[in-house]
Amino acid sequence: MRVTFPHMGTMSFAMQAILENLRLEVVPPPPITNRTLMLGAKYSPECVCLPFKVNIGNFIEAIELGADTVVMGGGIGPCRFGYYAELQQEILHDLGMRVNMIVLEPPQGANGGLWSSISKLSVGQSLWHVAAASYFAWHLCKGLDGVLQSLDLxxxxxxxxxxxxxIWNAAQKSIGQARTYRALRMAEKEIRQELSTLSLHLHKRPLRIGLVGEIYMLLEPKVNLHLAERLGYLGVEVHRSMSVSDWVARHLVPNPRARMHTRKVHEAARPYLRGFVGGHGLETIGESVLFAEGGIDGIIQVLPLTCMPEIVAQSLLPSISQRYGVPIITLVLDEHAGEAGLQTRLEAFVDMVGARKVHRGGGVSCAK
Amino acid sequence: MPSKIFLGLDVGSVSTKVVAIDALGHVLARSYLPTQGQPIVAIQSALREIARALPPGVPVAGVATTGSGRVMASALVGADVVKNEITAHATATLRVLPSVRTIIEIGGQDSKIILLNHGVVTDFAMNTVCAAGTGSFLDRQAHRLGVPITELGELALKAASPTRIAGRCAVFAESDMIHKQQTGHSLSDIVAGLCEALVRNYLSNVAKGKTIAGPVSFQGGVAANVGILKAFESALALPIIVPEHYDVMGALGVAYLAQPTAGQTRFRGFGVVAADCQVKGEDCDGCGNRCEVVGFRIDGRVQAYWGDRCGKYSHVNYLSVGT
Structure with a gap:
């Protein structure tokens, strides 16, 4: 069994760590490049969302390198994602790629579904071993997400x-490749050391912008065209509403703090949206309200073209923007989204957020 | 005679605009040329036109660029300010028409709406992933109908009963237009229908969810089209002002933004009109990003790099020129 998986930000590192610690032969998909996108777009339904297309590209490129088993996430609810694994398997089979697809269904769905698919991967290993490998991967992921969060700021x-x-490149190589707690602790210590000695303009008071939206677009830098880095270079402190480890804590493990946060988000969304609309539509609304209440300077929503849950959320964002006086922009990305267009929108948004902030504070606007 | 000159360059996908202003903000010279896929050539020709129109011997005190080609243009001419189109248009409008609350701008490849309040941009939006209803689509339809683009608007005004065209998508609009043409509708009715469809598309797509307050200013190359202007007026029931320099507002805006930098400009001089420029992209193998790093050379000497995410090339360059 040669196993591969789709890329999604720091999840790829965690996934690779679990599989390797289960002593499986892992074929990680090559980094997402234009070729990945091209292959994905070529073999995917035209109106499907970008994450689907990138997944297909990842799978094909990994299969070219010898993968014969694909681990893919499943889902429940109105978002089409729940059906992606089935459809992707059909597409790969039609292309003559005889791969075995193992779908990790969320525990909120069919009872025991998750464990039965994990047991397919852990042949000959005890449940204890699987749990230990997952627990380690969760620590690794939390480590990487922590570094990412510090760098965003x-x-x-x-x-x-x-x-x-x-520092991020170094963290991916050290923390990302650690396979024992000892190695992980050493790598984290090293990166923390680098972070604490990083030379910073401490007097600077940057604008603060919150990112909300569809999880894949939020977390996969190759696909969101390095949104967080671009904002950083425009002098903005970036606050992401979600990380891979946050998602795991909120959905997969019984983590009381994360559960409390989820309740808070749903509560905040209530005046605008009361029910689950699939994907992270409800979270987009709730997190935007929490950002606004916390005095953030601006909010950016990212979604792949044709994303239904986020389209629902998008139509509610103007009311939040008006109620709290916080600027909100929606970025719709697809495989042919030009970088120049994205950069223009970001620069204009940052200019506007800055001017509005100065204006609110009674100063002189920079647009004059 | 002016004591100082400030240049603003707006290098768009379809047209390249250059404006020269004096210290008081009066327009001294302007040039509007098609980019035709060759922005370097277009910038050089536009600067040549400007240089001819300007009084000799007056120093250029500041230069700024905008438009989708702003980074390259900045490396070519040596710009002091590089700004996005939204800020550029807002700046120009606030100077020329300070009372305006809404800017409708339709260019070659994109369309924007900018909302202003108390001299600040309060909200904006640009078309998302589709260029339906922008200048290039109009251009294409004018070409297909055999009507010069400059006469399209006048033709629309002659319509007796504009026919309904689907404006959601350029492909649908075109097949709708062909259908209407084959059933015998007059050219002017079809063109008027197209103008209305374009305005409908703009309002439901770009201006979606935004409150449009008057006075409204209509700018960008498409503002030359009186058919579209009339369609906007009847759809919005608001007074719409087309400013004198409607087609070069972006360039004018950045020229204003260049004014505070007066003194130490990085402008290379009008000699760049004859410079031999090469742009070459190479895939970098430094990491998994595999960025296409673009090197910009004048007479064989590297002036700037862009396209790398890590800054290995572009940042070094910025440091060496002292920003």
């Missing part, structure tokens, strides 16, 4: 442009 203040990106 620090990039706007770095004195040497590119120094945050260098």
């Amino acid at each position: 620090m990039r706007a203040r770095e004195t040497v442009p590119g120094s945050c990106d260098r």
Whole structure:
């Protein structure tokens, strides 16, 4: 069994760690490139969302390298994602790629579904071993997400442009490749050391922008065209509403703090949206309200073209924007979204957020 | 005679605009040329036109660029300010027509709405993933109908009963137009229908969820089209002002933004009109990102790099020029 999986931000590192610690032969998909997108777009239904297309591209490129088993997520609810694994398997089979697809259904769905698919992967291993491998991967993921979060905040203040990106590259190699707790602790210590000695403009008071939206677009930098880095370079402190480890804590493990946060988000969304609309539509609304109440300067919603849950959320965002006086912009991305267009929108948004903030504070607007 | 000159360049996908203003903000010279897929050539020709129109011997005190080609243009001419189109249009409008509350801008490849309040941009939106209803689509339809683009608007005004055209998508609109043409509708009715469809599409797509307050200013190349202007007026029931320099507002806006930098400009001089420029992209193998790093050279010497995410090339360059 040669196993592969789709890329999604730091989840790829966690996934690789679990599978390797289960002593499986892992074929990670090559990094997402234009070729990945091209293959994905070529073999996917035209109106399906971008994450589906990138998944297909990842699978094909991994199969080319010898993968014969694909681990894919499942889902429940109105978002089409729940059906993606089935459809992707059909597409791969039609292409003559005889792969075995193992679908990890969320525990909220069919009872025991998750464990039965995991047991397919853990042949000859005890349940204890699977749990230990997953627990380690969760720590690894939390480590990487922590670094990512610090860098999202620090990039706007770095004195040497590119120094945050260098730390991130180092973290991916050290924390991301750790396979034992000892190695993980050492790698984290090293990266923490680098973070604490990073030269920063401490007097700077950057604008604060919150990111909400569809989880894949939010977390996969290759697909959101490095949104967080771009904002950092525009001098913005980036606050992401979700990370991979947050998602795991809120959905997969019994984590009381994460559950409390989920309740808070749903409560905040209640005046605008009372029910589950699939995907993270409800979270987009709730997190936007929480950001606004916390005095954030601006909010950016990202979604792939044709994403139904986020379209529902999008239509509610103007009311939040008006109620709290916070600027909100929606970025719709697809495989042919030009980088120049994205950059223009981001620069204009940052200019506007800055001018509005100065204006609110009674100063002089920079648009004059 | 002016004591100082400020240049604003707006390098768009379809047209390249250059404006020269004096210290008081008066327009001294302007140039509007088609980009035709060759922005470097277009910038050089536009600057040549501007240089001819300007009084000799007056120093250029500041240069700024905008438009989708702003980064490249900045490397070519040596710009002091590089700004996005939204801020550029808002800046120009606030200077020329300070009372305006809404800007409708339709260019070659994109359309925007900008809302202003108390001299600040309070909200904006741009078309998302489709260029339906922008200048290039109009251009194409004018070409297909054999009508010069400059006469399209006048033709629409002659319509007796505009026919309904689907404006949601350029492909649908075109097949609708062909259908209407084959059933015998007059050219002017079809063109008027097209103008109305384009306005409908703009209002439901770009201006979706935004409150349009008057006065409204209509700008961008498409503002030359009186048919579209009339369709906007009847759809919005608001006074619409087309400013004198409606087609070069972006360039004008950045020229204003260049004014505070007066003194130490990085402008290379009008000699760049004859410079031999090469742009070459190469895939970087440094990491998994595999960025296409673009090197910009004048007479064989590297002036700037862009396209790398990590800054290995572009940041080094920025440091060496002292920003």
